[in-house]
Amino acid sequence: MVSYKLTYFDGRGAGEICRQIFAFAEKKYEDNRLSDEEWAKFKATGKAPYNQLPLLEVDGKPLAQSHAMARYLAREFGINGKTHWEEAQVNSLADQFKDYYSEARPYLAVKLGYTEGDADELYKTVYLPAFKKHYGFLSNALKASGKGFMVGDSLTWIDLLVAQHSADLLAREGEGLFKDVPEMKTHSQDIQAIPQIKKWIEKRPVSDW
Numbered sequence: 001m002v003s004y005k006l007t008y009f010d011g012r013g014a015g016e017i018c019r020q021i022f023a024f025a026e027k028k029y030e031d032n033r034l035s036d037e038e039w040a041k042f043k044a045t046g047k048a049p050y051n052q053l054p055l056l057e058v059d060g061k062p063l064a065q066s067h068a069m070a071r072y073l074a075r076e077f078g079i080n081g082k083t084h085w086e087e088a089q090v091n092s093l094a095d096q097f098k099d100y101y102s103e104a105r106p107y108l109a110v111k112l113g114y115t116e117g118d119a120d121e122l123y124k125t126v127y128l129p130a131f132k133k134h135y136g137f138l139s140n141a142l143k144a145s146g147k148g149f150m151v152g153d154s155l156t157w158i159d160l161l162v163a164q165h166s167a168d169l170l171a172r173e174g175e176g177l178f179k180d181v182p183e184m185k186t187h188s189q190d191i192q193a194i195p196q197i198k199k200w201i202e203k204r205p206v207s208d209w
């Protein structure tokens with residue numbers, strides 16, 4: 001049997017997508033959560049190829065970069081898209097999601113307490129334009145599929161990634177943010193109601209991020 005170990009911090013962040021893929025596929029893995037002190041020691045071992053987390057170890061072999069890890073696991077467990085074309089659509093959305101995150105980062109960094117700044121001002125000038133643009137793209141994909149999924153007629157890992165981010169936004173920023181894209185709120189709620197995902201959300205460690 002293949003052994004999987006996921007090392008990340010004690011938060012959802014960039015580690016959560018792999019945890020949800022494991023949860024959906026009902027696969028066993030070690031959910032290794034490090035404190036900042038433990039991370040400093042781990043980093044010094046040089047085991048993380050790019051000196052960052054998350055890190056996935058498959059039978060002891062390391063793989064870094066959360067999207068590469070998610071793509072690998074999704075392919076292993078059959079939620080990467082039913083055809084090569086669907087897989088490419090999933091990858092396209094995932095790359096676009098990274099662009100959204102880069103644009104939103106100045107606001108998110110302040111809002112989550114990593115840097116100092118005027119969160120209200122950044123919300124108006126940086127975050128809202130990024131949200132409107134990129135959630136518009138996500139909404140277009142969802143409407144094009146017409147099946148409640150971002151791509152095709154079944155769940156892929158991009159649904160898990162987007163649904164968790166939307167759930168975090170709904171909890172943190174409120175429902176008003178989704179007034180022009182209510183279908184994205186429904187998408188998040190529907191994906192997170194999938195029995196394996198719902199079960200994981202109920203039992204996962206509680207964290208602020």
Ligand SMILES: N[C@@H](CCC(=O)N[C@@H](CS)C(=O)NCC(=O)O)C(=O)O
Pocket residue numbers: 013014051052053054064065066067
């Ligand atoms: N593009 C990378 C980003 C990884 C990243 O930014 N990791 C942060 C935590 S979310 C980290 O390891 N921070 C600790 C450090 O850099 O020492 C991914 O998606 O995996």
